[in-house]
Amino acid sequence: MMHRFKLAVLGTALLGMLTGVPAGAATSKKPEGHGAARKSEPVAAKKTGNKAATQSAASKSAPKVVAKNSKPVGKLAAAPERAPAKSQAKNTKAVPASKLAAAADVDKKAVRRVSMREIDPGKLALYSSSALVIDQSTGHAVIEKQPDAVVPIASISKLMTSMVVLDAKLDMHEVITITDADVDTMKGTRSRLPVGTTMTRETAMLLALMSSENRAANALGRHYPGGLSAFVAAMNRKAHALGMYNSRFEEPTGLSSNNVSTAHDLARMVTAAARYPEIRQFSTTAEAKVELNGRVRDFGNTNALVRSDSWEIGVSKTGYISEAGRCLVMQARVADKPVVIVLLDSQGKMTRVGDANRIKRWMESAGLGSARKA
Template identity: 30%
Template sequence: MRKIAALLVALTLLFGTSAPAGAVSTSASSAVLMDVGSGRVLFEEDMHTPRPIASITKLMTALVAVEETSDLSQVITVEPEWLEGVEGSSLYLKAGDQLTLETLLYGLLLQSGNDAAQVIACWIGEDLEGFAQLMNEKARELGMSNTHFTNPSGLNQEEHYSSAYDMALLACACLGNPTVANICATQNISLEGRTFVNHNKLLWLEEDCVGMKTGYTEASGRTLVSAATRGAQTLVCVTLNDPDDWDDHQALLHYGFDTYPVTQLCGEGTTVGQAAVVGSVQPTVSLVAQGDCWYPLAEGEQLDMQLDVYSPLTAPIPAGTQVGTARWILDGEVVAGMPVETGTGVEDDRWKPNALVRWWMGLWGKSWETTVPGMGLI
């Protein structure tokens, strides 16, 4: 639909005049800190460079597995060929073992079992190549443009790589999947006679931590994806080749929460503006947000709101009709948006008695039900 000229409204979201609080740094080759709700990058170091990623690969393995197979109670019998070439961290699976997909997923994400990764991949994708294809399809869907997978475990291969930014996108997707998110947040669990303890020390070190995944190979160095939630805000942090990852993640998460707290831009049903109406004695209609919208802002940052309304708004218009979009702008860039709808209905009431008086009163912001001398209640 064609849009009329946008209304630009300055919001009073100014928290001060100073710049964001002191800079942080890491020991990583690549790093990124991202606000999950908005996707805003709060800190980065070389975040788009492709690098080996080791076992944080298993976040994609788990996400694909859960999306491909919703029934985690299915029992999987381990085939001998599925264990060929397995090395590194292991659940010590043997041919003929029978485990549920749920148990394998916990072993994958908590104990980082490479054998669990291969069993899941071969069971779902028929072989490692087939499952890698599913992983790459999901990567493209998520916009992971500097990523390519060749195996489900993260063991080093030349064409197996990702970037810190891409892994943050994957982490956000995993947090949006309740099954994967819940597994990543589990400190320890016993299933089918096996006990798994999460390798992610941040679950014990940081009270706000909600998981995600550790990794290490000689080629990649230490890799880590973490997530933390404080109030209405969730952050994800990714470091690649970081010898001091535990301390770096704690510092970055604290920096993000302290420097870029989320601010509510609108709430569901709150009025964000007015729009002109033709075909009615009511000259305008209030526009309300269809949902909640939050955005992280540092001290001194200010947003403008641009209200784009479809044209023309012609009566009659039922209440709750979507008629446009509210967009918030930071430094000339649209950073958030929310559909808006009519807060009340608008009738085509031009034919009704006293319509001209009603129109005139509307221009002056008077109530429609107003007593006018000599005319009574109109």
């Protein structure tokens, strides 16, 4: 009996324990209004603006919104600055370091000071038998090639002819006439001035200097006070006065091979001729229209360089007879320096012009380094 009672009590206790645990568990895990709370949570979040929910949603959607509708901020702001660099990289080729080094070397060479004294003029290929270039600012010879050889000078003589006429202060508007005495009987050269042509002394000088008209030059000498012999004597006196001690003149045209001089003497003559405005103007006139005997004729300069924009020429005169070869003298400005150029006995029609251009390029290349350095 007692045993049954114990079993009953134990069973009751076990039953109580079994029924009490579920009840406690249900009470602790299932608070009041649980179902209502779940249904109202989304609404509460919308109405109360739950900060955690809002911030979480914003953080998830922010990158997309900023990327589409706004300019990036913070680190993203660097993107627009890098874009031009990428674009520039597409259009610009990278320069190898070796080329940059070579360019630096070229720049160093370009600014190196160069003097004409550092360049051997002997390496300058000149095809004139006698040549001389004088820097008038210093009086020094820049180039010399047989400068003291006494040679025929042909129509270079006409510079002396013009100086003698101007020194006499004769009326430049006086009319003079071409006669049989002006016809070339030594070389048989042609002329565009027929016998009987009349012109002013000024026009005769223009044609003698610009177009090297022999009849015009001879007429200038004939119409000198005392005639042709007095004129030739005046030419030689002028030469001596200029220090042209190795020069001699026999007539005013240069057709005679006995009209001789040296490159050094001619440099003195050109320097003197440059002091006469009329000689400067007439000898560098490129072309002229001259009315002769009621007919207008075109005359051009025998020196093609006076028509070149790359030359600044103050005095010019060409000459040619077979004994003298082709000759050219000029007073010009080359490499920003006043110079006198004398070229005698050039073989070939364009040799004297070629030599003049070679001298000009040589002087400019020598002066270029000094100009850059300065």
